[in-house]
Amino acid sequence: MTEKINGRLWQWIEIDRKALFSNVRRFRALAGPRRRLLAVVKANGYGHGLIEIARLALSAGVDWLGVHSADEGSALRAAGLDAPVLILGPTAPGRLEYALRDDLRFTVYDRETAEGLSQAAVRLRTRARVHIKIETGTNRQGLRVADLTAFVRRLSRLPGIEIEGLSSHFANIEDTTSLDYPKRQLAQFVEAAALVRKAGFEIPLRHMAATAAAIVYPESQFGLIRLGIGLYGLWPSKETYLSCRLRKRKPFVLKPVLSWRARIAQVKRVPKGAFIGYGCTFRTTRPTRLAVIPVGYADGYDRGLSNAAHVLIRGKRAAVRGRIAMNFFTADVTDIPGAAAGDAVTLIGRDGRETVSAESLAALAGTIGYEILARLSPAIPRRVV
Numbered sequence: 001m002t003e004k005i006n007g008r009l010w011q012w013i014e015i016d017r018k019a020l021f022s023n024v025r026r027f028r029a030l031a032g033p034r035r036r037l038l039a040v041v042k043a044n045g046y047g048h049g050l051i052e053i054a055r056l057a058l059s060a061g062v063d064w065l066g067v068h069s070a071d072e073g074s075a076l077r078a079a080g081l082d083a084p085v086l087i088l089g090p091t092a093p094g095r096l097e098y099a100l101r102d103d104l105r106f107t108v109y110d111r112e113t114a115e116g117l118s119q120a121a122v123r124l125r126t127r128a129r130v131h132i133k134i135e136t137g138t139n140r141q142g143l144r145v146a147d148l149t150a151f152v153r154r155l156s157r158l159p160g161i162e163i164e165g166l167s168s169h170f171a172n173i174e175d176t177t178s179l180d181y182p183k184r185q186l187a188q189f190v191e192a193a194a195l196v197r198k199a200g201f202e203i204p205l206r207h208m209a210a211t212a213a214a215i216v217y218p219e220s221q222f223g224l225i226r227l228g229i230g231l232y233g234l235w236p237s238k239e240t241y242l243s244c245r246l247r248k249r250k251p252f253v254l255k256p257v258l259s260w261r262a263r264i265a266q267v268k269r270v271p272k273g274a275f276i277g278y279g280c281t282f283r284t285t286r287p288t289r290l291a292v293i294p295v296g297y298a299d300g301y302d303r304g305l306s307n308a309a310h311v312l313i314r315g316k317r318a319a320v321r322g323r324i325a326m327n328f329f330t331a332d333v334t335d336i337p338g339a340a341a342g343d344a345v346t347l348i349g350r351d352g353r354e355t356v357s358a359e360s361l362a363a364l365a366g367t368i369g370y371e372i373l374a375r376l377s378p379a380i381p382r383r384v385v
């Protein structure tokens with residue numbers, strides 16, 4: 001099927017609608033009917049395609065969208081999506097008014113942003129909905145708990161500001177099977193929420209959990225789950241998978257949403273003893289048939305996969321030979337009879353009984369599945385299948 005649709009493309013990304021729906025159902029079951037699910041679609045929808053994923057996630061029943069930047073939020077609006085959108089990252093002073101026009105929600109932890117938003121809201125005769133981010137131990141974005149009450153008080157006096165949410169983020173839940181550190185962070189978060197209440201303020205929405213916490217630490221789910229990697233069908237880490245199994249949950253199945261495919265541009269014969277690619281890092285040990293694939297590190301196929309990864313051709317594994325170049329790499333198809341120019345190549349995904357996962361590429365490249373996906377070039381065409 002994809003053969004026909006994509007006959008003119010050298011590479012494309014397929015987004016599996018059913019897989020995404022299945023993942024949303026899994027997390028809906030974890031969260032229950034009343035909690036909100038926010039689909040994190042930053043970094044071009046983790047490389048899957050911002051608009052494609054946002055649309056699918058909403059039609060699968062996700063309630064909110066989360067982006068890193070105001071620009072990403074505005075792109076969602078320009079595509080006609082009107083779901084609640086929360087900006088998770090900082091918003092530059094010069095972007096506040098535009099973002100407010102687009103009815104985006106803001107993560108706030110400093111006075112300047114709050115005051116800028118208040119002024120913009122007054123000018124536009126609207127209100128700015130903000131989520132106060134507090135520092136509980138990640139030491140990234142956020143306001144110290146000690147400063148929280150005074151900050152809330154100040155915000156409550158600013159015209160046009162509605163404090164809608166209180167949030168924080170876990171530092172050490174994906175990299176370990178221990179919940180010691182998350183427990184300390186959660187305790188800080190709960191204390192912060194109690195302080196705010198004691199000062200007489202009611203903040204309707206609290207949220208702290210991303211994918212891993214939603215799965216292995218349900219106490220942290222509060223009113224909303226910020227669902228990133230799990231939406232796309234990947235486990236945050238081996239440790240998360242292990243924690244899930246150790247906690248004897250029912251088998252929890254996630255389905256990878258993305259496949260990355262290309263086409264062989266040329267097949268050539270090279271003799272035994274020939275060098276392949278930049279740096280001559282591979283030398284053939286037999287007469288070899290080599291497939292030239294017009295994809296490289298500029299597209300997001302990590303250079304660390306040189307002489308390491310496999311691709312799938314005609315349902316068989318073909319070893320990557322030589323260095324990954326900017327726009328090319330080569331694979332050994334000596335043992336794949338009939339492999340020819342124009343054949344589909346699977347870089348990530350399934351072909352017949354074989355699979356290449358983003359996680360397996362990440363392991364070879366010395367990184368995590370998140371990075372393999374997030375760095376897929378936005379220029380590659382995306383197709384929902």
Ligand SMILES: *Cc1c(COP(=O)(O)O)cnc(C)c1O
Nearest residue numbers: 040088169210211226227228229
């Ligand atoms: C990226 C991000 C998430 C999603 O994390 P996953 O591990 O992909 O689920 C959630 N919250 C914040 C603040 C983030 O930056």
